[in-house]
Amino acid sequence: MTVCATEMTTTAPLTVTADGTYAARLAGQGEARYPERWTLGGPEPYAVPLPLAQPEEADSEVLPLADGRVLIHRRVAxxxxxxxxxxxxxxxGPRSSGSGAGPRTGELLLGGIEAEEGLRVRLLPPCPDGNAAYALAVGDGGTTVWQVAGHGSEGPRRAAVLxxxxxxxxxxxxxxxxLSLDREQDGRVKAVAVDLARGGVVTPLLQIAEDSDDRLLTAAPDSGLLVIRSDAPGEPxxxxxxxxxxxxxxxxxxxxxxDAHPFAxxxxxxxxxxxxxxxxxxxxDGLALWRPADxxxxxxxxxAGWLGTGLWTPEGRLRLPYATAEVPCGIVGLSQPVAPPPPVHVDTPPKRAARPVPLREAPLG
Structure with a gap:
């Protein structure tokens, strides 16, 4: 499965691990919010609430790991x-919102990052290895990629500075x-590849035209498919x-x-x-399916109750998680429909002469 995250405003309310075995979300409403872990790898999905003594703030973020634990990011003072x-x-204990009968919640503190003025911090999508977790900290002076779990040392570790x-x-x-990031520099946005194993070496990834904004929305490592957003054709x-x-x-x-955002x-x-x-x-909240060949x-x-994300099986089955009052943890399966004959129009090329995407310059060796 491949799941992407673009801008913070397009993040789905449920986050799924890269292998599709677990998911997590901030459940509840108002001032009674709590983390909730979903198990998706078995024959039937089920949810486990993970409440603590105090409810979570609405802007807290959660991220599932492959071992079943859930990472939480909070703003604390x-x-x-x-x-x-x-x-x-x-x-x-007594049943209440977010703390009904079920497992107690254990908590392992991992340290934190100083909240400097103007600094925005958010979790990156689940790491493909399932064990590590990263956060992106964006400030006026630049961007830092922090490894916040899975590195075996105390406190977050700087993985890259851009x-x-x-x-x-x-x-x-x-x-x-x-890791691909969309970097804004000199008035333009270009996707770059960041090699976290080499201390954050940065390589150009998308350069469709010199004066275009080129963002990477999602990637499929097995096939090499990339879905991007660019204004090189004259409009985004x-x-x-x-x-x-x-x-x-x-x-x-x-x-x-x-307003279309690929999610799987x-x-x-x-x-x-x-x-x-x-x-x-x-x-x-709309849904669309597409294949390049079609x-x-x-x-x-x-x-109903769709949580804005999903996961594909290798056989082409799309699984969509949803939650309603009747079914608090459910999955709907869809298959890729058969496409009609191709239309007569052709793909629109960029209006300006454009160099092919220099993906071979990325440190993929």
């Missing part, structure tokens, strides 16, 4: 604090070594390319969608990017 939560024993303000965050490999458009390819990015007419790409399609199913969240977008009705 003048610090951004991180901790690992996990079920510990059995709770038998000039410019960065957003986005997409993993490019299965080892959790190569969704496009696709292939990691390591000399062919330029293509901008299909069918992807001319307003079909894994396991080795060297076959055109066959990868891509799921998009459209207009906040040149056609299927607009579908999302299930």
């Amino acid at each position: 003048d610090r951004h604090a991180f901790a690992l939560l996990y079920p510990s024993g059995t709770y038998t 000039p410019g303000r960065c957003s986005g965050g997409v993993w490019l490999d299965r080892a959790g070594r190569l 458009r969704l496009g696709w390319g292939v990691l390591g390819s000399a062919r330029p990015v293509r901008f299909p007419e069918c992807l001319r969608l307003e 790409v079909q894994p396991g399609q080795v060297l076959m990017p055109e066959t990868c199913g891509v799921a998009l969240r459209v207009g906040g 040149r056609y977008v299927f607009r579908l009705g999302a299930p």
Whole structure:
């Protein structure tokens, strides 16, 4: 499974591990919020509440790990604090919002980052290795990638320091070594590859045109499929390319969608990017499916209570998590529909002469 995260405003309320076994969200309402872990790897999904003595703030973030623990990021006074939560024993106290009968919650403090003036900190998407966790800290002087879990030492560790303000965050490999960020510098936004195993060495990733803003929205390491957003065609458009390819990015007419954000790409399609199913969240709560080979977008009705994300199986089955009053933890499965014959129009090339995406310059060796 591949899950992406773009701007903070497009983050889904449920976050799924890279292997699709666990998920986590901040459940509850108002002043009675608590972390909740979902187990997705078994025959039936189920949720485990992880409340503590005090409810969580609405702006707290949670991230599932492959071992079943949940990382939480809180703003505490003048610090951004991180901790690992996990079920510990059995709770038998009175039922209340977020603290009903169920497991007690254990907490392992991981330290924090000083909350400097103007500093924005958010968690990056789950690392593909399932054990490490990273946060992005963006300030006026630049951007720092912090490893906040999985490094075996006390407190967060600086993994990379970049000039410019960065957003986005997409993993490019299965080892959790190569991270793509959208860096704003000199008035332009360009996706770059950051090698975390080499101290944060930065390499250009997208350079469609000199004066274009080029962002990477999601990537599929198995096939090399990339889904991007760029204004190289003259306006911001969704496009696709292939990691390591000399062919330029293509901008299909069918992807001319307003407020569309890809959230999952079909894994396991080795060297076959055109066959990868891509799921998009459209207009906040709408759902669309697309494959590069089809040149056609299927607009579908999302299930009631859909949590804005999902995961593909290698066989092409899309699993969508949802929560309603009747089903507090559920999964709906969809298959990629059969596309109609391709339309007669052709993909729109950039209006300016553009160098092919220099993906071969990324440190993928």
